[in-house]
Structures are given as structure tokens and as C-alpha cells.
Amino acid sequence: xxxxxxxxxxxxxxxxxxxxxxxxxxxxxxxxxxxxxxxxxxxxxxxxxxxxxxxxxxxxxxxxxxxxxxxxxxxxxxxxxxxxxxxxxxxxxxxxxxxxxxxxxxxxxxxxxxxxxxxxxxxxxxxxxxxxxxx
Amino acid sequence: xxxxxxxxxxxxxxxxxxxxxxxxxxxxxxxxxxxxxxxxxxxxxxxxxxxxxxxxxxxxxxxxxxxxxxxxxxxxxxxxxxxxxxxxxxxxxxxxxxxxxxxxxxxxxxxxxxxxxxxxxxxxxxxxxxxxxxxxxxxxxxxxxxxxxxxxxxxxxxxxxxxxxxxxxxxxxxxxxxxxxxxxxxxxxxxxxxxxxxxxxxxxxxxxxxxxxxxxxxxxxxxxxxxxxxxxxxxxxxxxxxxxxxxxxxxxxxxxxxxxxxxxxxxxxxxxxxxxxxxxxxxxxxxxxxxxxxxxxxxxxxxxxxxxxxxxxxxxxxxxxxxxxxxxxxxxxxxxxxxxxxxxxxxxxxxxxxxxxxxxxxxxxxxxxxxxxxxxxxxxxxxxxxxxxxxxxxxxxxxxxxxxxxxxxxxxxxxxxxxxxxxxxxxxxxxxxxxx
Numbered sequence: 110x111x112x113x114x115x116x117x118x119x120x121x122x123x124x125x126x127x128x129x130x131x132x133x134x135x136x137x138x139x140x141x142x143x144x145x146x147x148x149x150x151x152x153x154x155x156x157x158x159x160x161x162x163x164x165x166x167x168x169x170x171x172x173x174x175x176x177x178x179x180x181x182x183x184x185x186x187x188x189x190x191x192x193x194x195x196x197x198x199x200x201x202x203x204x205x206x207x208x209x210x211x212x213x214x215x216x217x218x219x220x221x222x223x224x225x226x227x228x229x230x231x232x233x234x235x236x237x238x239x240x241x242x243x244x
Numbered sequence: 245x246x247x248x249x250x251x252x253x254x255x256x257x258x259x260x261x262x263x264x265x266x267x268x269x270x271x272x273x274x275x276x277x278x279x280x281x282x283x284x285x286x287x288x289x290x291x292x293x294x295x296x297x298x299x300x301x302x303x304x305x306x307x308x309x310x311x312x313x314x315x316x317x318x319x320x321x322x323x324x325x326x327x328x329x330x331x332x333x334x335x336x337x338x339x340x341x342x343x344x345x346x347x348x349x350x351x352x353x354x355x356x357x358x359x360x361x362x363x364x365x366x367x368x369x370x371x372x373x374x375x376x377x378x379x380x381x382x383x384x385x386x387x388x389x390x391x392x393x394x395x396x397x398x399x400x401x402x403x404x405x406x407x408x409x410x411x412x413x414x415x416x417x418x419x420x421x422x423x424x425x426x427x428x429x430x431x432x433x434x435x436x437x438x439x440x441x442x443x444x445x446x447x448x449x450x451x452x453x454x455x456x457x458x459x460x461x462x463x464x465x466x467x468x469x470x471x472x473x474x475x476x477x478x479x480x481x482x483x484x485x486x487x488x489x490x491x492x493x494x495x496x497x498x499x500x501x502x503x504x505x506x507x508x509x510x511x512x513x514x515x516x517x518x519x520x521x522x523x524x525x526x527x528x529x530x531x532x533x534x535x536x537x538x539x540x541x542x543x544x545x546x547x548x549x550x551x552x553x554x555x556x557x558x559x560x561x562x563x564x565x566x567x568x569x570x571x572x573x574x575x576x577x578x579x580x581x582x583x584x585x586x587x588x589x590x591x592x593x594x595x596x597x598x599x600x601x602x603x604x605x606x607x608x609x610x611x612x613x614x615x616x617x618x619x620x621x622x623x624x625x626x627x628x629x630x631x632x633x634x635x636x637x638x639x640x641x642x643x644x645x646x647x648x649x650x651x652x653x654x655x656x657x658x659x660x661x662x663x664x665x666x667x668x669x670x671x672x673x674x675x676x677x678x679x680x
Binding site: 119121122136138140141142143144147151152153154158159170171172173174175176179195196197198199201202204205206208211214 | 275276279280281295301302303304405406407408422423424439472476477501502503504505507547550622625643644645646647648650
């Protein structure tokens with residue numbers, strides 16, 4: 110059994126889910142630079158360009174850009190949960206349209222520990238994430 | 245979840261004592277508090293705007309037009325002066341000049357903006373008839389602050405909803421807004437008390453210095469993008485700049501909220517909450533100092549450019565919507581000239597009639613350029629068919645428009661530069677812009 114890493118944080122939108130992580134090393138941007146119908150970012154040159162986020166724990170450092178950031182929470186292709194280091198009203202609005210577990214304001218930066226492919230339990234009800242490193 | 249303290253009045257609304265619509269709005273605001281971490285609501289004493297015609301920013305709190313009609317017939321009014329953001333969703337048709345707009349919204353052939361039948365439907369007048377009765381000023385602009393004629397004053401609490409306009413409210417006017425303008429906030433005159441409503445969050449934490457004096461429109465635009473990328477969600481204090489013009493503030497605000505999420509910034513000696521640098525930081529030491537030097541500006545300029553050749557198929561100016569002085573200068577520059585390629589100029593609907601009266605619309609038409617209002621290409625999710633390379637003078641538009649064309653076999657390229665570079669491209673069909 111691999112060791113689990115637990116980090117306390119603040120639940121934004123409640124709920125509990127465990128899924129594979131997709132980590133964006135760069136801030137994410139919405140509006141025309143996200144295509145919710147296809148379920149991936151369309152920001153040119155972005156490390157996650159074209160990478161589907163459906164059903165993943167989408168981990169990112171911070172939101173940027175227009176109010177259209179909320180499109181990450183639209184429709185059937187939305188992630189299973191959001192985990193982000195820093196937030197602002199863009200990520201608040203996104204959690205509100207997505208209605209999926211969403212967390213921020215962690216005791217330690219989750220970006221330091223989570224890699225794409227790790228399994229992350231997001232427990233926004235009790236205020237922590239638990240990371241299981243991929244084998 | 246933390247506790248949210250509501251007043252007795254707010255509790256009664258939540259229980260439905262003021263009707264279904266007020267109840268839905270209060271439920272939405274309560275959720276806004278819970279998600280944002282706010283422990284209470286604040287009464288708004290400034291202004292609001294929202295993306296229309298949606299009755300909520302969240303699908304979970306929408307209500308149908310019949311419910312809206314019912315409360316309007318009963319005399320419902322917005323609680324604060326309320327303005328309409330861009331053209332009606334989803335198609336966001338140009339309000340004026342649409343006859344010349346050869347764009348199919350979201351690249352759907354059935355949504356040609358210049359088709360009169362489509363335009364009529366896309367304007368969704370049935371909603372605005374009701375909203376106007378509630379007091380909404382149907383300004384239909386991302387930069388509606390240009391024409392509102394009634395601005396919030398320093399310290400007033402607002403609820404706006406446009407990333408490029410939020411810093412105009414916070415940094416330029418010294419009023420206070422998060423990007424949360426919605427039917428609920430404008431109808432009830434309340435919003436969640438967090439982020440930019442709270443004095444402590446408005447102080448700068450990042451000191452920005454420069455190598456060159458930021459002075460031209462393009463320098464402000466590129467600088468804004470670079471600062472946004474660096475500052476992220478934090479509040480920067482900008483030094484090493486000339487006094488910005490209104491046009492430059494518009495560009496700065498839009499660019500900072502493309503490269504980052506800068507709701508508030510300070511320019512000591514220029515913006516109202518920063519009489520001095522020390523004041524901008526609330527008397528504290530900057531957490532970080534960054535130099536946005538010539539190399540960083542060059543990098544941002546190169547990021548905003550995205551083209552392989554120098555043939556240009558179209559020019560687009562007007563992100564954010566141009567002000568009346570922009571239009572005057574542009575009309576002068578185009579006097580006696582003729583564009584070789586499609587050339588669209590975008591402004592706010594309430595400026596159109598003034599531009600017409602001043603003769604600018606006629607000047608543009610003579611030069612082969614079309615003035616349109618209320619929308620933009622990125623909002624429509626498309627450029628005219630056949631356009632493979634577009635010239636733009638806006639960091640925001642330049643960085644977003646390519647996102648509408650993610651497929652390898654249907655790419656859009658962008659030549660980004662100064663307004664003069666774009667005019668030269670319109671007249672010659674070639675891109676000769678370079679970073680200076």
C-alpha cells in the first residue's frame with residue numbers, strides 16, 4: 110500500500126469524490142480558451158491543450174481571464190472535482206455552476222504533491238484532500 | 245461549511261415571503277456566500293451590470309420569462325442602477341452595423357449575423373422589454389462604463405460582471421466590485437461580502453517596476469498582459485509608467501485580466517487609493533518586487549503574436565469597445581484611405597449615434613471599414629468564413645480568438661500590434677508590425 114498524503118483545505122462546494130488527477134502546471138483560462146462541449150482547454154500553447162478533463166480531479170494553481178472561466182463547470186464533460194491553490198471570484202462562480210466538490214485555501218500547496226495520474230480523494234465536506242501516488 | 249449570518253429581512257426572503265423570484269435570488273446569494281467564504285451579505289449602494297438576458301449566472305437558480313413577466317407586471321424594479329453588459333446571449337449579435345457582420349455565431353451556418361431574420365431573433369427583445377420596465381439601461385457593452393453617465397463613487401459597493409471592467413470599478417473609480425453582477429445582485433441590491441469589498445484585500449502586495457517608461461497604447465497593452473501573467477490573482481502596484489489615457493486604462497484592464505485575474509491595482513499618483521506607493525501597500529512592505537523589463541515585454545508581445553506569414557485577411561479593432569476619442573482618431577487616420585480587406589470596428593451601442601452625428605460612420609464606410617456595436621468576434625465565437633489570419637491591436641482579443649479554432653485543419657493565425665500596424669495591414673493586406 111502506498112502512503113497517502115492528506116492536506117487540509119477549505120471546501121468551496123461540498124461533496125466527496127475520488128478520481129484520477131489531471132494537473133495543469135499553468136493557470137487555467139476560460140471563455141474562448143475553453144471548449145466545454147469538447148471538454149478541454151483550447152488556449153494555444155497550454156500544456157493541457159486538447160487534454161480531456163471529464164471525470165478528473167482538475168488540479169490547477171489559479172484561475173485567470175474572463176468570467177467565462179465558469180465554463181469549466183458546464184455540461185456533461187465537466188471534471189469530477191476542482192482542487193486549486195489560489196482562487197478569486199472566477200473560481201467561485203465556476204464551483205457554483207459545476208456543483209461538484211471544489212476546494213482551495215490549503216495548509217500546503219497541493220500543486221507540490223499531486224501529479225497527473227495520481228488518485229485524489231476530495232472531501233470538501235470535511236475539508237481535506239488525500240493523495241495516493243500512482244505506482 | 246462556515247456560518248452565514250442573514251438579517252431577518254433576508255431570512256424572510258429566503259423563506260419565500262417576498263415571492264419565488266426573490267427567494268431564488270436569495271438562495272443564489274446564500275450559496276455565493278458559502279462558496280466564497282463570505283459570512284454575510286452587503287447592501288449595494290453603487291451600480292450593477294450583468295450578462296443578459298440570463299436570469300442567473302448559475303443554471304441552478306434560473307427562472308423562466310413567465311415568472312419575470314409576473315413580477316414586472318406587479319411593479320418589480322432593480323434595487324440599484326443596472327446596466328446591460330454585452331449584446332444578448334447566446335449569439336451576441338452586433339446591435340448596430342449587424343448588416344455588415346459576415347460572421348456565423350459559433351461557426352454555425354444557420355447563425356449568420358447579417359441575416360435580418362436571425363438578427364431579429366438573436367436580439368431577444370421579449371426579455372429587454374421586461375428588463376427596461378425594471379429600470380435596466382440596455383447599454384449592451386463590455387465597456388458600458390463609457391456611456392453609463394452615472395458612475396459609482398469612491399467606496400461604493402457594486403456588482404459588475406466583465407473582467408475588463410472590474411478594474412475600472414475598483415482601481416480607476418475606487419468603487420468596489422467582484423465579478424458577480426447578476427439578476428440576483430441587481431434585483432435585491434445585495435451581494436456576498438468578500439474579496440474586493442473588503443478594504444484589507446484591496447492593498448497591493450506586488451511591486452511592479454519597469455525598465456522602459458510605459459507610454460504608448462501598445463506598451464500599456466503588452467505590459468498589462470505581462471503584469472497579469474506575473475501577478476495572477478494578486479494586487480499589483482504599477483510604477484515606471486507615464487500617466488495613462490482612458491484608452492490605455494481600458495487596454496491595461498483588459499490585458500491584465502487575460503494574462504491574469506487582476507481585479508484591483510494601484511498606480512501611485514494616478515489611481516484614487518494610491519496617493520503614494522506606501523499608501524498603496526497599506527503601509528506594509530511589498531511581499532514581492534518584480535521587474536517587467538524589456539525582455540518580459542518582448543516575450544509577451546511574441547506570445548500575443550501567432551502567425552507564420554505576413555498575408556492578412558481581416559482587421560478587427562475594438563476590444564474593449566472603443567471610446568469616442570478612439571473613433572475620432574481612427575476616422576482621421578482613415579481619411580482618404582481605402583481598406584483592401586474586411587475591416588470591422590466595434591464600439592458601445594450608445595456611442596454609435598454620436599459617431600454618426602460626428603460623421604465618423606460615413607468616414608469609416610468610405611474607407612471600407614464597418615462600425616458595429618455591442619459585441620466582439622471572440623464573443624461570437626468566430627471570424628468571417630475564409631479568414632485565416634486576422635490583425636488585432638488588443639491583447640485580450642489576440643489571446644482568445646484562436647481558442648475558437650483549436651483544430652489543426654481549421655487554424656486561425658493572429659498578427660498582433662499597434663493600431664497603426666493594423667491600419668497599415670488593412671490598406672496593404674500585409675503585416676509589417678514589429679515590436680519597438
